[in-house]
Amino acid sequence: MATTDPSSAAARRQLANMALFLGPATVLLFMFFIAPVVVDVFVAFTDMGRSLEVTEFTTANFERMLTNDSRIGPTMAVTFTYVLLTLGIFNVTFGLLLALATTAVPERSGAFFRAIWLLPRMSPSVVYALLWAWMIGPTDRGLINQVAVGWLGLEPIDVLSNQPMLLIVLANGFIGASMGMIIFTSAIRAIPEHLFHAARVDGAGPLAVTWHITLPALRWPLSFITVYQTLSLLVSFEYIWLITNGGPFYDTMVFALYVYKRAFENGQYAYGAALSLILVAIGIAASLFMWRLLDMQRLLQTPRIEVQ
Amino acid sequence: MTTAKLFFGALTGIAVFAASAVLAPATVSAEEVTLQLWSRADRSGPLRAGNIVAAADQLNRMLEATGSETRVAIEVFENNADGFDADALDLFKAFAVDRGPDIYVLAHEWIGAFVEEDLAFRLDEHIEANPELYDDIIDTLWASVAYKGGRYGIPQDSEIRMFFYDKEMLRQIGKDEAFIEGLPAMVESGEFTIYDMTDLAKEVVDGGAAEYGIVHRPNVGPDFQMLMKSFGIDQYDADEGKLQISETQLAAFFEWLKYSVDAGVIPANMTAWSWDEVHASFRTDKTAFIKFHGIWNVPAQLETRGLTDDTYFDAIGWTHSPAAEEGGEPANLSHPIIYAVSAKSEHPELAAYIVGLASQNYLNTEHAVTTGHTPINHGQAAMPRFIEEGWALRAGAPMLEYASFMPNHAMIGQYNAIVFTGIEAVETGRLEPKDAAAFVVEELQAELGDELIVLD
Numbered sequence: 001m002a003t004t005d006p007s008s009a010a011a012r013r014q015l016a017n018m019a020l021f022l023g024p025a026t027v028l029l030f031m032f033f034i035a036p037v038v039v040d041v042f043v044a045f046t047d048m049g050r051s052l053e054v055t056e057f058t059t060a061n062f063e064r065m066l067t068n069d070s071r072i073g074p075t076m077a078v079t080f081t082y083v084l085l086t087l088g089i090f091n092v093t094f095g096l097l098l099a100l101a102t103t104a105v106p107e108r109s110g111a112f113f114r115a116i117w118l119l120p121r122m123s124p125s126v127v128y129a130l131l132w133a134w135m136i137g138p139t140d141r142g143l144i145n146q147v148a149v150g151w152l153g154l155e156p157i158d159v160l161s162n163q164p165m166l167l168i169v170l171a172n173g174f175i176g177a178s179m180g181m182i183i184f185t186s187a188i189r190a191i192p193e194h195l196f197h198a199a200r201v202d203g204a205g206p207l208a209v210t211w212h213i214t215l216p217a218l219r220w221p222l223s224f225i226t227v228y229q230t231l232s233l234l235v236s237f238e239y240i241w242l243i244t245n246g247g248p249f250y251d252t253m254v255f256a257l258y259v260y261k262r263a264f265e266n267g268q269y270a271y272g273a274a275l276s277l278i279l280v281a282i283g284i285a286a287s288l289f290m291w292r293l294l295d296m297q298r299l300l301q302t303p304r305i306e307v308q
Numbered sequence: 309m310t311t312a313k314l315f316f317g318a319l320t321g322i323a324v325f326a327a328s329a330v331l332a333p334a335t336v337s338a339e340e341v342t343l344q345l346w347s348r349a350d351r352s353g354p355l356r357a358g359n360i361v362a363a364a365d366q367l368n369r370m371l372e373a374t375g376s377e378t379r380v381a382i383e384v385f386e387n388n389a390d391g392f393d394a395d396a397l398d399l400f401k402a403f404a405v406d407r408g409p410d411i412y413v414l415a416h417e418w419i420g421a422f423v424e425e426d427l428a429f430r431l432d433e434h435i436e437a438n439p440e441l442y443d444d445i446i447d448t449l450w451a452s453v454a455y456k457g458g459r460y461g462i463p464q465d466s467e468i469r470m471f472f473y474d475k476e477m478l479r480q481i482g483k484d485e486a487f488i489e490g491l492p493a494m495v496e497s498g499e500f501t502i503y504d505m506t507d508l509a510k511e512v513v514d515g516g517a518a519e520y521g522i523v524h525r526p527n528v529g530p531d532f533q534m535l536m537k538s539f540g541i542d543q544y545d546a547d548e549g550k551l552q553i554s555e556t557q558l559a560a561f562f563e564w565l566k567y568s569v570d571a572g573v574i575p576a577n578m579t580a581w582s583w584d585e586v587h588a589s590f591r592t593d594k595t596a597f598i599k600f601h602g603i604w605n606v607p608a609q610l611e612t613r614g615l616t617d618d619t620y621f622d623a624i625g626w627t628h629s630p631a632a633e634e635g636g637e638p639a640n641l642s643h644p645i646i647y648a649v650s651a652k653s654e655h656p657e658l659a660a661y662i663v664g665l666a667s668q669n670y671l672n673t674e675h676a677v678t679t680g681h682t683p684i685n686h687g688q689a690a691m692p693r694f695i696e697e698g699w700a701l702r703a704g705a706p707m708l709e710y711a712s713f714m715p716n717h718a719m720i721g722q723y724n725a726i727v728f729t730g731i732e733a734v735e736t737g738r739l740e741p742k743d744a745a746a747f748v749v750e751e752l753q754a755e756l757g758d759e760l761i762v763l764d
Contacts (some may be wrong), residue, residue: 050397051425054402068754138577139585139595161577161736248580249729249738266399266722266755 016048043273050267061274072278074250075258082168082240082254083233090173091229092222095180100210102181103188114185119142120175126300129242132171136243160244164251168240182224187221188214223294230290231283255279321557338377343659346402346409348395352604354643355675356413357384358465363385363665379564380658385409392645393721396421403427403652410653411663415530416644419460421718422519428460429649429656434664435459441664444685448708452644455716456549461646462663465672465681468603468711469534469641471505472590473625474518477597481515495638496710502538502564502630505598509573510711512597515556519595521573526581528728530714531600534629536561536727537639538713543723544715545761551717552761555749558727560632562734564743569735579732602643604680606700617699626703628710642682642711666740676701682708719756726751 044061046054065072098117102110120128135143138158140150148154191213199209237257240246246253246261253261256279263272286289291297343364347357363384371378389395392415400421402408408427422428428737431453435442445463453461478488494500509521525531533543539561545552568574575581589596591612599605609615615623628638647666649659670686676683677697682705688694689702714720730748733739739747752760 050400143583158577160580249733250735253670
């Protein structure tokens, strides 16, 4: 030990620590985030069809995408409507309302209502989607119509044909809201209790407390949920696929579902890969834009005070 | 410790030796050849897989009789796909990762796609060398397995798609028996058109006898082809080997769809229904006047409506899809399912023989009478079981005169999927018939490229 150069031993230890602490995360990042994009780019430049064989490298997929695919524009429009509505109504706004409401009531009933809102997230997605499908069945076999037609004597209600966008926003929103609810609840819990007492002493009512104490403390969680949920809504499509299958016609065909259908229901894997690069590009652009807009840099700055 | 180790080591050694001594005679001289079978899990044909297993059992009994130690085992994989199109794509994926089966069950129109990818074993030589197995197969069925001059499969069953109509409902609105029973003949002669059918269905709905006039499948599938045929649409140019479309004919077909939806005959949200809702409307709930689908619905109709072979035709009638214009030809569709042997199989000849055994009268009749499919061999019609239980199939057989098949083109699956989007667009009022036809043609051109001929 005496002959070893202490500085090189320290350097070695530092390297070992780096490998130990950063290694697993780096491997995961590479395997699940970088490698798929690399594979996707590779496949996008091939002619891989339903037999999964590659016989040539080509730019034909991109030519087709740019010149010969009339569905890209409309599906993009559907995607933006869907993301904006689900995010605006449920994932952020309703999540926030739930957090505010369930922290304002006594702890036990608050926890009870939060648990109820977590139920959709806990049920397997196929079961959840099948329940929706059964509920909205357009004939009098559907649950809503059993009540509407059978008991109330109304005309049959057909949400799937008449309000398909509302349907997918509701189905996704009921699940999405709980994520915001949990994050916001924990952020509200982290606000020092004495601030609320002080505000009350100064004569602030519940609205003023919410406005001047709670909401300012939620600035970062709100930004985080907005960015995170935007990205996840952009690429998620399983409930839409199971409930409306993108229809009627192309009314709920979000871009991610369109890509999936091209690739896996038509067996055009290479073209699907090329299309999904658009999603990758939009995802990166959207996150960079929101990073700047919401000033997320500041969230990650080194704290100016010492935390013990 | 050492002694203990030695002791356990010796014990293990003896055990292994003893086990191998017991197993050796069985494993060395007997040879088991395992063949894999891929079949779609389908309530309307469980014996498509079952008959292959039964054929292998039969072969094993023959082998046993010869004193041979060789046995054939069938490993069945039943794929849970939504339809035959989805199943074919899954099968492609299985082949791509070297998990392909030796024998597979296919909707016949997909055979071209599998031949193009070198996944289907050409069976001409095998068929010619074994007339005992194949000579009785109904000639027209061979067209369903043909592709570019070769035969790449063995027909497994056949069927007739038709309009089922509820006779009771016609009686309720005051139609006389002569009209009710004469309807199929009027359709066949071309005097009763598909527009007349919509008008009749409207009468039934307006008369309060039915809630829905005409119901159809809610998803992509073969049924729509017979409607297209009624409007003169021929999807295939056999000389060129290419698919084809006529925008004007397609628009005419879509016009009729719109006419039927506007009349309240076809529900505007038909494509949003589930299969269960579609079936129930004609079977248990009896809310639909006409359903168009395959003859293999008959067993389920008998069961759910409590009918027998004596009372069936008092309650339900069958007709072709009527001609679009007076004096035109009606149409119906037969959609055979086939067995194919993988070109990648290590035992293609053996696999073909097993398929051959499964295609004989006894086994195929089991499938035919239990699931309501028409038989593949002439001789089956003379079998006592078929005569007793196959009354519906015998009644349907004359309809085959107006039957057509789907073309065995590699891209027919995509073609049908795009046409279905047009149907959905028209019925739900998203597009006008003319726009929908233009949309479908444009999508077909983008998707099929050179494989499509646009007629007008």
